[in-house]
Amino acid sequence: MTQPISFSSDPALNINALKASCSACSMHQLCLPMGLDDADINRLDQIIGRRRRLLAGERLYQMGEPFRNLYAVRFGHFKTYQINASGEQQITGFQMAGELLGMDAISGDRHHCDAVALEDSEVCEIPFSHLEDLFGHVPALLRHFHRIMSQEITREQNVMLLLGNMRAEQRFAVFLINLSARYAARGYSSTTFQLRMSREDIGNYLGLTIESISRLLSRFKKQGWLKVDKREVTLLDPAHLKAMAAGTEQCSPMA
Amino acid sequence: MTQPISFSSDPALNINALKASCSACSMHQLCLPMGLDDADINRLDQIIGRRRRLLAGERLYQMGEPFRNLYAVRFGHFKTYQINASGEQQITGFQMAGELLGMDAISGDRHHCDAVALEDSEVCEIPFSHLEDLFGHVPALLRHFHRIMSQEITREQNVMLLLGNMRAEQRFAVFLINLSARYAARGYSSTTFQLRMSREDIGNYLGLTIESISRLLSRFKKQGWLKVDKREVTLLDPAHLKAMAAGTEQCSPMA
DNA sequence: CGCAGTCTTGAGCGCAATCAACCCTTGTGG
DNA sequence: CCACAAGGGTTGATTGCGCTCAAGACTGCG
Numbered sequence: 237m238t239q240p241i242s243f244s245s246d247p248a249l250n251i252n253a254l255k256a257s258c259s260a261c262s263m264h265q266l267c268l269p270m271g272l273d274d275a276d277i278n279r280l281d282q283i284i285g286r287r288r289r290l291l292a293g294e295r296l297y298q299m300g301e302p303f304r305n306l307y308a309v310r311f312g313h314f315k316t317y318q319i320n321a322s323g324e325q326q327i328t329g330f331q332m333a334g335e336l337l338g339m340d341a342i343s344g345d346r347h348h349c350d351a352v353a354l355e356d357s358e359v360c361e362i363p364f365s366h367l368e369d370l371f372g373h374v375p376a377l378l379r380h381f382h383r384i385m386s387q388e389i390t391r392e393q394n395v396m397l398l399l400g401n402m403r404a405e406q407r408f409a410v411f412l413i414n415l416s417a418r419y420a421a422r423g424y425s426s427t428t429f430q431l432r433m434s435r436e437d438i439g440n441y442l443g444l445t446i447e448s449i450s451r452l453l454s455r456f457k458k459q460g461w462l463k464v465d466k467r468e469v470t471l472l473d474p475a476h477l478k479a480m481a482a483g484t485e486q487c488s489p490m491a
Numbered sequence: 492m493t494q495p496i497s498f499s500s501d502p503a504l505n506i507n508a509l510k511a512s513c514s515a516c517s518m519h520q521l522c523l524p525m526g527l528d529d530a531d532i533n534r535l536d537q538i539i540g541r542r543r544r545l546l547a548g549e550r551l552y553q554m555g556e557p558f559r560n561l562y563a564v565r566f567g568h569f570k571t572y573q574i575n576a577s578g579e580q581q582i583t584g585f586q587m588a589g590e591l592l593g594m595d596a597i598s599g600d601r602h603h604c605d606a607v608a609l610e611d612s613e614v615c616e617i618p619f620s621h622l623e624d625l626f627g628h629v630p631a632l633l634r635h636f637h638r639i640m641s642q643e644i645t646r647e648q649n650v651m652l653l654l655g656n657m658r659a660e661q662r663f664a665v666f667l668i669n670l671s672a673r674y675a676a677r678g679y680s681s682t683t684f685q686l687r688m689s690r691e692d693i694g695n696y697l698g699l700t701i702e703s704i705s706r707l708l709s710r711f712k713k714q715g716w717l718k719v720d721k722r723e724v725t726l727l728d729p730a731h732l733k734a735m736a737a738g739t740e741q742c743s744p745m746a
Numbered sequence: 747c748g749c750a751g752t753c754t755t756g757a758g759c760g761c762a763a764t765c766a767a768c769c770c771t772t773g774t775g776g
Numbered sequence: 777c778c779a780c781a782a783g784g785g786t787t788g789a790t791t792g793c794g795c796t797c798a799a800g801a802c803t804g805c806g
Contacts, residue, residue, distance in 0.1 A: 318652055322738030326652040340648060342641035349648065368634065372627050379623065385640045386597035392647035393595060393604065397573055397581040399654035400698035404762065435785065443655035445763060450786055466785095483577030659794065690753065700795060705754055721753095721803090 257281050261360075266334030266421065267308050268362070268380065276374045283370055285361030290353040296337065298350050303341035305361045309333050312357020313432040316349045317440075327441040329391070330354070330433060333422060338364075339385055354432040399443045402483075407442045408452045409480035412462070416471060427474060431467040512536050516615075521589030521676065522563050523617070523635065531629045538625055540616030545608040551592065553605050558596035560616045564588050567612020568687040571604045572695075582696040584646070585609070585688060587673060594640055609687040654698045657738075662697045663707045664735035667717070671726060682729060686722040 258269040259277045269277050285305065290296060296307060299319065309331050316337065317327040328349060331337055337359070340348040371378040398407050420426035431438070439449045456462050461477055463470040471477060479485035513524040514532045524532050540560065545551060551562060554574065564586050571592065572582040583604060586592055592614070595603040626633040653662050675681035686693070694704045711717050716732055718725040726732060734740035 318648055320652055320656070320738055324656050324738070326648075326655045328648045328651055339641055340644045343638040343645065344641075348645050368630070368637075371633060372630065375623070375627065378626060378633075382623075382640075383598040385637075385644070386594055386599075389595045389640070389643055389647065390598065390603050392644065392651065393573055393581075393583045395651055396583055396647065396654060397575055399651060400581045400695070401575070401579050434783095440655070446785080447764085447787085448762060451762095454786075483575055483579070701753080702755085702796085703794060706794095709754075 258284060261310065263308070263310065263334040268336065268377070268384070270380055272374070272376055272380075276376060279370060279374055280377065283363060283366035285363050287358055287360055289358045290356070292353055292355045292357075294353050296351040296353065296359065297341075297347045299347055301347045303338065303345050303347055303364065305363055306339065306367070307337040307351070307359040308362060309335050309337065310358040310360060313354040314351050314357065315354055315433060315437055315441075316351045318349045325440065327437055328395075330437075330441070332418060336384055336388075339388055354437075404442075404444055404448055404452060405455075406480055406483060407444065408438075408449070408456070409477045411438065411442060412469070412471065413474070413478055413481040416474065426471075428468065428470045431469055513539060516565065518563070518565065518589040523591065523632070523639070525635055527629070527631055527635075531631060534625060534629055535632065538618060538621035540618050542613055542615055544613045545611070547608055547610045547612075549608050551606040551608065551614065552596075552602045554602055556602045558593065558600050558602055558619065560618055561594065561622070562592040562606070562614040563617060564590050564592065565613040565615060568609040569606050569612065570609055570688060570692060570696075571606045573604045580695065582692055583650075585692075585696070588677060591639055591643075594643055609692075659697075659699055659703055659707060660710075661735055661738060662699065663693075663704070663711075664732045666693065666697060667724070667726065668729075668733055668736040671729065681726075683723065683725045686724055 258264050258267070258280050259274070261267070264270070264277070269280050272280065287310065288296075288307075290312070296314065311333050314331040314337060315327050316329050316331065317325045319325050331351075337351050338347065342364070367381075371381070398410055402410065415429060415431075416426045419429050433441075435449045435453075436446045438444075439446045442449070444452075453462075453464050457464050461471070461473045463472060476485065513519050513522070513536050514529070516522070519525070519532070524535050527535065542565065543551075543562075545567070551569065566588050569586040569592060570582050571584050571586065572580045574580050586606075592606050593602065597619070622636075626636070653665055657665065670684060670686075671681045674684050688696075689701075690704045690708075691701045693699075694701045697704070699707075708717075708719050712719050716726070716728045718727060731740065
């Protein structure tokens with residue numbers, strides 16, 4: 237998990253063209269098929285498209301491209317970002333295994349943001365028109381899909397709260413605790429993990445500069461709240477960080 | 492539209508218990524039934540619940556309440572806001588006629604924010620379980636519902652861009668131009684309209700203080716970009732404001 | 747009239763941005 | 777081997793945007 241994944245260049249071993257199988261996927265309890273019985277998972281398997289591998293930095297889709305597929309992350313990490321008229325980017329989210337990409341493209345039939353792999357990664361293509369066909373036959377799938385979209389709405393509302401109301405220190409604590417919880421849900425350590433994104437990406441996401449992120453890391457380290465080595469972070473006092481994220485712990489200024 | 496609506500206190504005239512009818516509703520080309528044919532609209536009418544009237548300041552639903560209904564705004568305006576652990580609120584949106592409320596509650600089965608009427612208003616109750624039943628029989632309705640949810644996701648991403656990247660002046664220009672476009676889509680003036688929300692609400696939504704909003708209004712007025720009288724705003728130079736919102740016009744500081 | 751709520755305006759400050767210098771790692775090519 | 781450059785990250789000095797604090801104006805309402 238912490239090492240970059242090297243893909244075989246032997247075409248016989250390349251599974252880019254292989255169809256994915258939800259039933260055999262380790263993420264099926266987090267992803268789209270969550271809660272489906274075996275029969276329904278099989279129906280979902282029928283329509284899931286091929287897998288697609290991306291190298292670090294490769295783009296999965298681009299703003300303006302016609303929308304055909306949702307993508308489920310099998311492994312690896314992605315960032316999604318918007319670019320406004322004046323060319324500045326705003327990262328709208330970081331996605332990891334089991335999470336769905338592309339839902340913002342359903343209205344408008346075109347992708348509304350860019351999605352880029354932060355490391356070597358793999359996704360399942362989910363042709364949306366086929367998924368729509370399936371909704372009529374598998375109500376449980378439809379219900380779960382609505383939950384996923386709704387969850388994305390609440391996630392973004394939480395980011396609005398973060399960007400609109402919180403000081404730098406609290407934003408960063410929220411960010412760390414959020415990553416921690418998501419890794420825990422996937423069976424990884426909730427206290428030690430690699431930051432897959434650069435300091436610049438973190439700053440952009442949190443509405444701060446790269447320098448502020450660097451200073452926050454240094455200060456949190458000095459306070460004994462975490463350990464940092466390059467991009468590996470260890471949370472030494474998760475309870476304190478959680479309190480800071482919740483806003484119950486007082487926030488001190490940056491300088 | 493610009494005057495507060497006074498409700499009759501005569502019970503015989505109170506239509507609170509009346510069922511709503513999409514086909515007869517002036518908002519049906521903006522709201523959930525958009526694009527449906529007559530037969531499908533009738534099926535939708537079957538499941539739409541009663542109308543509900545709210546006085547200014549009344550709460551439609553509260554965070555934590557069990558989720559049963561979506562609500563479509565018939566007339567009036569609402570604000571939705573979250574409250575975090577330390578008691579601070581963040582307004583996540585302002586809703587007007589034809590817009591849907593409550594989609595963030597689908598995951599989790601409980602409302603995730605509060606919705607409060609900004610003026611005397613009316614909504615249609617849409618029992619979500621009935622709507623789900625209908626999805627299987629009216630694919631066009633399902634497709635449009637997905638577009639509405641997706642649109643909400645992109646709307647929030649735009650707010651993230653605003654809160655994360657823009658200066659106060661640009662945020663406020665985006666806010667004004669957004670209102671202008673939404674009133675235009677409803678057949679109202681795109682240049683003169685009432686701000687239904689207080690300065691404080693605007694500030695909260697835009698991640699600014701009430702004082703900053705007041706100063707921005709004064710400055711925009713002094714620059715000749717708009718006229719302000721209490722809560723009535725007239726955009727005198729919409730092109731300039733649009734350019735500011737897009738970021739193509741240079742941004743000057745607040746002080 | 748008083749009073750409360752909303753809004754405006756001014757003065758000063760503080761948090762995070764900006765600007766700048768430097769470090770470290772990685773990769774390239776002589 | 778070293779020289780060099782590029783990218784990512786850290787740290788310090790300074791600036792400035794928008795917040796905070798404070799006072800006062802205006803409105804609506806009993």
